[in-house]
Amino acid sequence: MAETIQDFTKIYDSYLAAVKNGDYREVSAFLSGEMLEEIKAPEDQEEFLLMAKYMAPVSYETGSLAISDGGRKAEVGLLITVELPEEVWKEQDLPPVQRAEVLLRFVKEGSQWKMGPPLILGDPDQRARPENLDMGSQADYEYRPNLELSGAILSLEKQEAGTVFLLRVVDEEIAAMVPAAMISSEFVPGRVLVLRGGVHTTEKLKFWAGEASLYQE
Secondary structure, eight states: OOOSHHHHHHHHHHHHHHHHHTOHHHHHTTBOHHHHHHTOSHHHHHHHHHHHHHTOOSEEEEEEEEEEGGGTEEEEEEEEEEEOOHHHHHHTTOOSEEEEEEEEEEEEETTEEEEOOOEEEEOGGGSBOOSOOOOOOGGGEEEEEEEEEEEEEEEEEEETTEEEEEEEETTEEEEEEEEGGGOOTTOOTTSEEEEEEEEESSOTTEEEEEEEEEOOO
16 A cells, blocks of 8 residues: 555556557556546547646656545655657747656556546746745734635644745745644645735735634545
8 A cells, every 4th residue: 555655656667657658558557537537538548648748757756645534545646757759849938848846646446556637737937926934923924704715735844833834825935923822733734724814915825824723524
């Protein structure tokens, strides 16, 4: 049973080797039932293989691992480097080498982990982020009772007032102060935090939580 990030990347490496071989039957052994249902037609399988080859990284760095749903689902964060085919980057006027964060999604079927649809999150170097993690005081924030913020935890830093969580929220990174009384040991990189609270009056990428919990599927 895969339990560590290395176990999941071994599955991913085997999947990439099958993609390189170009045999859909070999690739399909790694895919979840949900994925297989979406690509039943031969033309869809051909397109899937083509896109999988385009997105096969020349290298990757491992990030976070989050296991949920009672050990039946897992998400692995990677930072991949991809070399696009010449005809693609010329036609679309793109740099030939691309970096992107990717969230690999796994689901346990029987006793085996299978790969679901990945989530491609773009180049982290292009995301807006706070200039620093100097959070000030709670008085610097405008509290809104109906304001909810949710995002995947990228990192955390303990400070005097609590813990600052750096969250990935769509194409931004937001620093969120969570007071010590609200902290759970389950608030770890890769998990999704759901917060209610206030936004900094002048630094819009900073947030002070009045409530904090983990996202539940």
